[in-house]
Amino acid sequence: xxxxxxxxxxxxxxxxxxxxxxxxxxxxxxxxxxxxxxxxxxxxxxxxxxxxxxxxxxxxxxxxxxxxxxxxxxxxxxxxxxxxxxxxxxxxxxxxxxxxxxxxxxxxxxxxxxxxxxxxxxxxxxxxxxxxxxxxxxxxxxxxxxxxxxxxxxxxxxxxxxxxxxxxxxxxxxxxxxxxxxxxxxxxxxxxxxxxxxxxxxxxxxxxxxxxxxxxxxxxxxxxxxxxxxxxxxxxxxxxxxxxx
Amino acid sequence: xxxxxxxxxxxxxxxxxxxxxxxxxxxxxxxxxxxxxxxxxxxxxxxxxxxxxxxxxxxxxxxxxxxxxxxxxx
Numbered sequence: 001x002x003x004x005x006x007x008x009x010x011x012x013x014x015x016x017x018x019x020x021x022x023x024x025x026x027x028x029x030x031x032x033x034x035x036x037x038x039x040x041x042x043x044x045x046x047x048x049x050x051x052x053x054x055x056x057x058x059x060x061x062x063x064x065x066x067x068x069x070x071x072x073x074x075x076x077x078x079x080x081x082x083x084x085x086x087x088x089x090x091x092x093x094x095x096x097x098x099x100x101x102x103x104x105x106x107x108x109x110x111x112x113x114x115x116x117x118x119x120x121x122x123x124x125x126x127x128x129x130x131x132x133x134x135x136x137x138x139x140x141x142x143x144x145x146x147x148x149x150x151x152x153x154x155x156x157x158x159x160x161x162x163x164x165x166x167x168x169x170x171x172x173x174x175x176x177x178x179x180x181x182x183x184x185x186x187x188x189x190x191x192x193x194x195x196x197x198x199x200x201x202x203x204x205x206x207x208x209x210x211x212x213x214x215x216x217x218x219x220x221x222x223x224x225x226x227x228x229x230x231x232x233x234x235x236x237x238x239x240x241x242x243x244x245x
Numbered sequence: 246x247x248x249x250x251x252x253x254x255x256x257x258x259x260x261x262x263x264x265x266x267x268x269x270x271x272x273x274x275x276x277x278x279x280x281x282x283x284x285x286x287x288x289x290x291x292x293x294x295x296x297x298x299x300x301x302x303x304x305x306x307x308x309x310x311x312x313x314x315x316x317x318x319x
Contacts, residue, residue, distance in 0.1 A: 005318060174300075177307035184314070222303075229300040 004187035008111055008180065028115070031107045035096035043092075064092070068231065075235035079242050086126070087238075090119065091231040098179060098223030102216065110226075111179035113172060120172035123234050131241030142244055171233060178226050182219045186212060256316045262309035269302040 012024030046061030054062060068088045072080040080087075094110060101108025109115050131139040143160040144153070189208045197205025277295040281288050 170304075173308065173311075174304040177311045178300075178304065181307045181310050181314075225296060225300045229297060232297060 004184045004191065007107075007183060007187060010112075027107045028109045028112060031097070031100060031109050032093075032115075035093065035100050035109075038100065039092045039096045064088075071232060071235055075232065076239045076242065080235065080238055083130075083238060087231055087234060090123070090234060091227055094119070094175065094230055095224065095227035098227055099220070101179065101183070102219055102223060108179050108183060110175055111183055113176040116172040116176040117168070119175075119230075120168040123171065123237065124168040127234075127237045127241045130238070131244075134242060135244065139241070139244070142240060167233075167237060171230065175226050175230055178222055182215075182222055186215050186219065189215060252316055256313040259313040259316060260309050263306050266302055266306040266309070269305070270299060273298045273302060 010026045010028050012022075012026050013030055014025040016023045016025065042057060043061050043064070046057040046059075049055070049058060051058060065088070068091055069084065072084055072087060076083075097108065097110045097115075100106055101110065128139075131142070135141075143157050143164065145156050145160060148156050189212045192208040193205045193212075196208060197203070273295055277291060280291055
């Protein structure tokens with residue numbers, strides 16, 4: 001029987017090698033393509049009819065749009081409206097990756113730290129670039145906390161810089177650890193079903209299955225919540241860069 | 246054999262951090278219930294904040310879990 005960690009294995013589907021570089025089309029890449037495709041189809045079909053009374057798909061597309069638009073308005077203000085496409089894409093990519101990963105037998109690409117780290121590093125580089133482009137060198141006043149006595153500055157400025165640099169780390173590890181731990185937990189309980197059922201004439205297997213049903217529901221919540229947290233924190237970092245303090 | 250035993254003990258010790266997370270999540274939801282009971286009208290504003298806090302605290306639990314997995318499987 002497969003162990004709880006084996007679901008995260010990456011295997012190439014179409015092997016591509018350029019010299020030493022391994023650019024194979026893997027199952028991770030396949031599910032990224034599927035998630036992007038599903039999100040694109042849902043949103044374009046949902047936005048096509050533009051009925052006065054929305055159908056299910058249109059309602060879903062509208063809810064997703066309004067959810068992110070409100071999030072940006074609340075956290076960044078009007079200056080953030082320009083960055084809506086990026087934040088919306090980020091949210092949809094993570095959300096569909098998390099949700100499609102819950103289908104049994106599929107692959108959760110957000111459970112790999114390289115994927116989430118790439119997303120988080122892109123966010124931080126983009127936000128820093130936006131801040132420097134908008135404020136020039138004045139951007140670095142972000143690292144000088146206000147209302148702190150000058151004597152404390154040599155201590156506070158390194159702390160602020162370290163906390164700024166640890167943002168991509170915490171952003172990526174939070175998403176990756178949540179996804180990996182959740183999927184491992186589901187697999188661990190699934191692994192109890194057969195041994196426990198065999199030991200107790202089949203009835204004992206019902207308990208872990210019940211737990212697994214509840215866990216899958218919880219994982220649906222976590223899948224949405226982590227996509228939400230990732231985008232909210234992106235909004236907060238963007239707000240920091242646009243408005244300093 | 247001794248290394249394996251030490252790994253098991255270490256993985257167990259690594260998840261002691263979960264006690265703090267339990268306190269934290271309990272705190273978040275007790276304050277959420279308390280504030281909604283005092284002023285039910287603020288529920289739409291408070292609930293997303295509580296969820297954000299819950300996710301951030303839960304992430305700490307997963308860091309501990311991650312360390313214990315690293316100890317066990319590497």
